Amino acid sequence: MGTPSFLKLHPLLGDRVRLTIMAMLSASPDPLSFNELLEELELTKGNLSSHLRKLEDAKLIKVEKEFVDRKPRTTYGCSAEGRKEVKKYLETVESLLKQK
């Protein structure tokens, strides 16, 4: 049938919160901080942490820790792999939109 299938896409992106996080990170020229993500997504801290950990474990995002004014600061960016998976997702959606 050749229907582009969501089942062939990265399983972690099936969740709409994680897809939104990945969209934000892949659209941003710079890595984003935890608080920047938190503000935008309106999640609890625990909930956001848990999504970020899953994305990090799957190597879809890169986590960097640095010190700014002696305070630790963690930022999150899209990995090359993550960018590839987001692109694949978008291409699937676009080809489905074209079929109609």
Next chain:
Amino acid sequence: MGTPSFLKLHPLLGDRVRLTIMAMLSASPDPLSFNELLEELELTKGNLSSHLRKLEDAKLIKVEKEFVDRKPRTTYGCSAEGRKEVKKYLETVESLLKQK
């Protein structure tokens, strides 16, 4: 960023199996049989039945029963409502991911 727009989408489409079923049905010119869906999706029969029932209850698909060579045959097609919701879903994902 328009993040909360995801929350306005049909909740049943958040599941990627159901989204794939809806994508298949909305792309197909003719209704599909249970076995056609089963082959494409590689699910168990029970699992597929349960997804189809949810979609039918939500009126996103139309279920038709007919007799072919005296055997009952059930086919599944996208309802107008289902088509609308799939389009809205895909367009939202597209605009979210296209922000690059």
